[in-house]
Amino acid sequence: MALACVLPPPTSISSTYSAVSVPLKSLHSCSTMEELKQCQAQLIKLGRSSDNDAMGRVIKFCALLKSGDLKHALKVFAMLPFPDVYVYNITLRGFLGANLCRNGILFYSRMLERFVVPNEFTFPPVIRACSIDNAVEEGKQVHGQVIKLGFGQDSFCQNNLIHMYVKFNSLDEARRVFDKLDVKDDVSWTTLISGYSELGCVDEVLHVLELMSVKRSAVWNALIAAYVQNNRFHKAFSAFDWMLKENVVMDNFVAASLLSACTGVGALERGDRIYEYIRSSGIQVDPKLATTIIDMYCKCGHLEKALEVFKGLPSKGISSWNCMIGGLGMHGQGKAAVELLKEMEQSAVQPDYVTFVNLLSACAHSGLVKEGKHYFRYMTEMYGISPRMEHYGCFVDLLGRAGLLEEARKVIHDMPMKADASVLGALLGACNIYGNVDMGDEIGREVIDLEPDNSGRYVLLANLYTKIGRYENVANIRKLMNDRGVKKEAGISTIEFQGIVSEFIAGGITHPQAEEIYCKMEEIFVRIRDVGYVPDTDEILFDISDEERDNLSHCHSEKLAIAFGLLKTKPGELIRVTKNLRVCKDCHEVSKLISKVYDREIIVRDRNRFHHFKGGLCSCKEYW
Structure with a gap:
């Protein structure tokens, strides 16, 4: 009415x-x-x-x-006829709320032209508008007016100025504004710390934090998040330990950041403890935190626990469904991922584009070509979701892994957009698997042109040449990398024991128990040779540097991590290893044989998926 x-x-x-x-x-x-x-x-x-x-x-x-x-x-x-500062302020906030930031800045200029004097409520929306619009010069002028009109100690104005300079990537200016504040509130500290973390200046974050007399939860979260965003996961754990010593209670934001750190290094034991803390302390498990917990268990290799958490959620948001479907796919359980999609639909939760990226990836890792083709069409026919680049990448990967290289190339040719490096890289990987040098040579060079700084593209093409003995081409690839200053990404493997994460690189000798680990490696090679191990050097020839080749034999990082696991764990205990790169064929074969000879279950997470080794077999069924 x-x-x-x-x-x-x-x-x-x-x-x-x-x-x-x-x-x-x-x-x-x-x-x-x-x-x-x-x-x-x-x-x-x-x-x-x-x-x-x-x-x-x-x-x-x-x-x-x-x-x-x-x-x-x-x-x-x-x-x-004579609008006052109150009316101008209200209208300025309207422009900001409508995301018409440039209009708001011009409106502010009009206000000054009419000799209306701004007050402390004028500047926050104007500064915010400058931040969003990346209006650097106007922002500096507004800063000058803030000082001139005597608002240099107004926390709302100054905090917005710190945020503005962070958005301008002018951290020195942000720090100057921060340092001049007589009273720094939580927003001041958190904004500056977040700014440093976003730009990767993690050491500066620590220096700022040391200046604080009382460090509240929001600031700790900013520090821990900074470490996680910059892949300094061990530092994130150290910061959390420091936080506990300061008697600061963990909240859901800190919990989410720490779980992401656990995910990064495969620290299941620590992740378990954090999850138990969440449950016992009554921290609200919102949809974001629920998804982070499920993701941690999936990516730390405990799929059963991930499913338990997922099934126990009182209500499941789409992100939780997507995460669980993706987790099943990473573990090679493509059929279970398809069934979960059907359950999702029965629960009246409508899939989105991420759902089908995860589902197509699951099909690719499990060789479900028929199902993958069906759902590639189904998402458009049923939900009107047009395939994006990520969907095409998964679909090409699906076809390529199944050996349907020409069909995969036709999909790329018929795409409505130009294929990016991820799509072409999927086909290059398939060419490497099936030894299709002609197609691989063509695709490989195109991928390298698209991503000239990505060392993995060079390595993949060089490995393809190595398999057929085209060592002159291998040398040319190496020279091209050297000329462009492209360094091969180092293989790093991690393993957790009693809450401590140990890190290994190929041929590394810095671990306190390095001598024992290498003695264990010698024992391992003796025992697996007795059951038929023959080294596979197809990928090793290019996969390590000359210096490494002289000293390592085949001691890639995951082999050292598994040897460490055999040393530290009891007979029959499961060993979990996380690697940042794709597992090579030789390490894959060695892991299978170790699982048989030592009667151990070994779970290795590489860049692409999980490998569950048991009784001399792998869950991937040689399909990775």
Whole structure:
């Protein structure tokens, strides 16, 4: 029902003000523009069309509420002969809320031209607009006006200035604003720390934190998140230990960051402890944290626990479904991923484009060509989701792994957009698997042109040449890398024991127990040779540097991590290893034989998927 404002005719000054108060009060209960316009009409009839207070309230409704209308607010503003700073501030916030930042900056200029003096409520939306619009010069001018008008210690203005300079990547300027603040609140500290972390200046984050006398949870989260974002996971754990010594209680933000750190290095034991802390302390498990927990268990190799957490959620958001489908795919359980999609649909949760990226990836890792082809069409026919680059990458990977190289190349040719390096890289990987040198040579050079700094592309093409003995081409690839200054990414493997994560590189000797580990490696090679091990050097010839080749034999990082696991764990205990690169064929074969000879279950997570080794077999069924 429309709101009606029935007013008696004014008979005196007091009765006039009383009459005006009725539509002004009614403005607070308006829920639609129709009701607002009725109240505005009453105010105009009462002669208040030029009143900044009355019309300012109308503008506030129009400009700031979702049900409002910024265009109408501007029309009302245009009728005011002398709009004051309150009306300008409200309208500025309207521009910001509508993401019309450039308009807001120009509107602020108009305000100055009319000699309306800004106040402390003017600057935050203007500074924010400059940040979003990347208006560097205007932002600096606004900063000057903040100082000139005496708001150099206003926390709202200064915190917004710190945020603005962070967005401009001007951390020195942000730090200068921060240092001049007499009173620094949590927002000041967190904004600066987040700025350093976003740009990878993690050491500066630590220096800033050391200046704080009282470090609250938000600041700890900023520090831990900084380490996680920059892949310094061990530092994140150290920061958390420091946080506990300061008697700061973990919240859901810190928990999510720490679980991401556990995911990064495969630290299942620590992840378990964090999850138990979450459960015992009553931290609210929101959809984001739930997804992070499931993701941690999936990527730390404990798929059963991930499913337990997933099934125990009182309500499942789409991110949780997507994460679980992706987790099943990483572990080579493509059929289970397909079944989970069907369960998702039965639960009336509509899949999105991420769902089908994860599902197609699951099909690719499990060799489900028929199912993959079906769902590639199904997502468009059923949900109107047009394939994106990621879908094409998974689909080409699916076909390529199945040996359907020509079909995969036709998919690339028929794509509505130009294929990027990830799509072509999937086909190059398939060419490497099946030894198709002609196609691999063509695709490989195109991929290298698209990603000249990605060492993995060079290595893959060189390995393809190595398999057929084209060592001159291998040498040319190496020379090309040297000329371009491209360094091969080092293989790093991690393993957790009693909450401590140990890190290994190929041929590394820095571990405190290096001598014992290499003695164990010698024992391993003796025992697996007895059951038929023959070294596979197809990929090793290019996969390590000359210096490494002289000293290592075949001691890649995952072999050293597994040897360490055999040393430290009891017979029959499961060994989990995480590697940052794809497992090579030789390491894959060695891992299978170790699982047989030592009667151990070994789980290795590489860049692409999980390998569950048991009894001399791998869950990937040689399909990776």
